[in-house]
Amino acid sequence: GEDVEQSLFLSVREGDSSVINCTYTDSSSTYLYWYKQEPGAGLQLLTYIFSNMDMKQDQRLTVLLNKKDKHLSLRIADTQTGDSAIYFCAESIGGNTPLVFGKGTRLSVIA
Amino acid sequence: GAVVSQHPSRVICKSGTSVKIECRSLDFQATTMFWYRQFPKQSLMLMATSNEGSKATYEQGVEKDKFLINHASLTLSTLTVTSAHPEDSSFYICSARQTTYSNQPQHFGDGTRLSIL
Numbered sequence: 001g002e003d004v005e006q007s008l009f010l011s012v013r014e015g016d017s018s019v020i021n022c023t024y025t026d027s028s029s030t031y032l033y034w035y036k037q038e039p040g041a042g043l044q045l046l047t048y049i050f051s052n053m054d055m056k057q058d059q060r061l062t063v064l065l066n067k068k069d070k071h072l073s074l075r076i077a078d079t080q081t082g083d084s085a086i087y088f089c090a091e092s093i094g095g096n097t098p099l100v101f102g103k104g105t106r107l108s109v110i111a
Numbered sequence: 112g113a114v115v116s117q118h119p120s121r122v123i124c125k126s127g128t129s130v131k132i133e134c135r136s137l138d139f140q141a142t143t144m145f146w147y148r149q150f151p152k153q154s155l156m157l158m159a160t161s162n163e164g165s166k167a168t169y170e171q172g173v174e175k176d177k178f179l180i181n182h183a184s185l186t187l188s189t190l191t192v193t194s195a196h197p198e199d200s201s202f203y204i205c206s207a208r209q210t211t212y213s214n215q216p217q218h219f220g221d222g223t224r225l226s227i228l
Binding site: 031033035040041042043044045048088092096098099101102103104 | 117142143145153154155157160204206208210216217218219220221222224
């Protein structure tokens with residue numbers, strides 16, 4: 001079955017880089033996503049990557065995909081206090097299929 | 112970019128009340144929308160898939176008579192929690208994907224926090 005795993009907590013100092021890791025099991029996953037959730041809010045789409053890509057960069061965010069190992073990572077450069085939130089990794093096989101979420105990684109940024 | 116609007120953002124009501132939550136895609140059409148439930152400090156749990164013009168598909172363990180879903184148009188899906196009880200208190204989030212293009216991601220509403228007294 002489908003499963004997405006993430007570490008639950010990450011703590012970094014302001015200005016450092018954060019790397020949040022995710023592993024998934026479904027080899028037919030076509031799309032992989034990173035969402036951010038702040039307290040009491042919904043999910044904000046940060047970025048996503050197709051399975052035929054290895055890397056995607058968008059300003060401070062870099063996504064790396066190792067399809068062989070089914071490993072996805074999100075790197076946040078120059079982490080700020082406003083980046084403190086829960087980050088969810090999710091995967092989908094595309095079309096109108098629902099997303100499968102990891103349990104979320106709580107990122108704490110220390111000033 | 113694509114925007115999904117969810118209303119209301121917060122509901123507090125007495126036990127036995129039925130509560131309707133709306134999910135709208137504001138600038139795109141969505142034949143399929145998804146309803147999730149999130150308990151405190153937990154991940155999202157898929158409740159059902161809402162299909163425009165047809166019956167919703169519910170996940171195992173989700174009571175379809177308790178959580179009524181209507182997807183009457185390409186931009187609106189509603190979730191009605193019927194005769195809500197305290198155990199139904201939760202954070203409910205909907206998502207939608209632009210139907211026109213096959214590689215569009217899902218976008219989420221801001222969620223509805225439901226508190227049943």
